[in-house]
Structures are given as structure tokens and as C-alpha cells.
Amino acid sequence: MASKESFSHTFAVCAYKESEYLEECVKSLVNQAVKSKIIIATSTPCPYIENIANKYDIPLFVRDGASDIRDDWNFAYNSADTDWVTIAHQDDKYNEFYVKNMIDRVKKLEAKAKGKDVTMFYTDYMPIKNGEIGKRDINSKIRRFLRIPMKSDGMAKSAFWRKATLCLGNSICCPSVTYNKKVLGESVFTSELKFNIDWDTFLKLAKVDGIWAYVDKPLSYYRVHDGATSKEFIVSHKREIDDTYMFNQFWPKWMTKLIMVFYKKAYNTYG
Numbered sequence: 001m002a003s004k005e006s007f008s009h010t011f012a013v014c015a016y017k018e019s020e021y022l023e024e025c026v027k028s029l030v031n032q033a034v035k036s037k038i039i040i041a042t043s044t045p046c047p048y049i050e051n052i053a054n055k056y057d058i059p060l061f062v063r064d065g066a067s068d069i070r071d072d073w074n075f076a077y078n079s080a081d082t083d084w085v086t087i088a089h090q091d092d093k094y095n096e097f098y099v100k101n102m103i104d105r106v107k108k109l110e111a112k113a114k115g116k117d118v119t120m121f122y123t124d125y126m127p128i129k130n131g132e133i134g135k136r137d138i139n140s141k142i143r144r145f146l147r148i149p150m151k152s153d154g155m156a157k158s159a160f161w162r163k164a165t166l167c168l169g170n171s172i173c174c175p176s177v178t179y180n181k182k183v184l185g186e187s188v189f190t191s192e193l194k195f196n197i198d199w200d201t202f203l204k205l206a207k208v209d210g211i212w213a214y215v216d217k218p219l220s221y222y223r224v225h226d227g228a229t230s231k232e233f234i235v236s237h238k239r240e241i242d243d244t245y246m247f248n249q250f251w252p253k254w255m256t257k258l259i260m261v262f263y264k265k266a267y268n269t270y271g
Helices: 022-030 047-055 069-079 098-112 138-146 159-164 197-206 229-235 238-247 253-270
Strands: 009-015 037-042 060-062 084-089 118-129 178-180 211-223
Touching: 009 022, 009 069, 009 098, 022 037, 022 047, 022 084, 037 047, 037 069, 047 060, 060 069, 069 084, 069 197, 098 118, 098 211, 118 138, 138 253, 159 197, 197 238, 238 253
Parallel strands: 009 037, 009 084, 037 060, 118 211
Antiparallel strands: 084 178, 118 178
16 A cells, blocks of 8 residues: 555635635644645736745646536546545645545555445544534534445445435535546536535545545534535525435435425524
8 A cells, every 4th residue: 555655635726706705714724733735726816816826836727618517517626647636625624634634544544445446535523613614513413414324434434324424404514525537537527406506526536436534523614604615505405405405316316305494404503
């Protein structure tokens, strides 16, 4: 197996306009205990983003065309030249031991897997509210419960159990995920959805032969604020439409309607 030093990984930061949180995100990547490559990708180039890239000596990749979540994520993902890629959201942060935990977990699973590859890695997460890492809300508690099967090496190899962790909601925090680009190939985001592009992608990847490597530690932190994309989609009701579509992939429509009664209460996280 490869050593930590030769484990090829990139944090690909998706930057959009002038986010006041971008530099804080970048700092959490620069300060990783085990160093990785870092790049910034954007479809909205501006002096603000360029200055942060220059300040930390980070390569900046600019995509031509209108901003779009799927296209922007694929551009960031494809711009990385390593086997492993984390799509870092500009508002969020990472624990300094995120990369170390990723490498240790992936190497352990692949050593036991007898030829199977880890297709993606992800972690538990905590919210950032008012600039501070907050307490675990009911939403994240439920999602953590849904991820319990992935703590088992055997279940992590099973497509059935991987899909089961997604059947009552998107139990995975998108910024916490690292993708095995060597196995998954280019442009991993193919969903036509706008809000649930991540949930839809995880369902697709759950069906890919391989292993999901999960660490039940809050090694990533997502920021809850009024400018967040999640807030925007809740207000426009587009999230409700996408959520209904996803539940219909698992359940009959009458069951989806019942689930949505309770699931929409999670929207209060951004209330």
C-alpha cells in the first residue's frame, strides 16, 4: 500500500463571488496535519478570489459559462490531477485531521478488501452557527443514526446497505465526501436535479461495486447562514420538489407523502 506521503489527494474549493468565509475554508485546508494539494475553481472570477488564491499560493481554475452547481462541481473535480478529490464548499471548514483519518481508513479497508476499491470516503459533521461550531441538532442526529451501517466493514461493501442509509433522507454531508477519481472517472456529477444533486449522486455511487469508507467523527463543519444555497432552495420550494423526487426512488408515492410531512421539519435548521 502507498504511504501517506504518496497518497494523491486534492481539495478542490468551489468559490462563488465574494464569500466572506472563503479564506476561513482555505485556512482549514492549508492547516491539515497531513498535507494535500489545494486548488480553487470558480465560474465567477473576481479580484477577491484571485487575491486569496495568490495569498496562499493556490492554483486558480476559471470555468467559462454561466454558474451552475453541477457544472461548477464537475469542473472543480476534473481540474484536480490526483486520484482522490474532495469538493470543498467555500462556506465550510475541515478538522485538521480530516486527511489523516481519510488515508488511515481507506488503507485499512482496502488492505482487508481483497481487490475491492474504496469508491468514496466521508465523515460525520457538525454545524457552524454564528461563527462557532454548534451543538448537534435533531437533523444531524437522525442522519448520524442512518449512517450506522457504514461503521461495519461488511455493510460498507454492500450496495443494499449503502442505499439503505439514503432511503430516509440524504444522510451524507456533501463537503465531507472525498471521491476516488481513479475508479469513478471524470465528471462524477450527472444528476439533473438542482438541489439534491449530491443525494442523487450518492444513490448512483451506492450502486457502484466497491466500498464506502466512513469515519464516525465530526471532521467537517457546514455553515448555516442566510446566504447558504440550502436556504435559497427552501425559500423557493425547489428543495421540497427535489426531496419528493428522491424519496420516490425508494418508496411508493403514498409513503413519500407521509415521509415528507416529517422530513420538511428538518428545513427549520435554516429557519
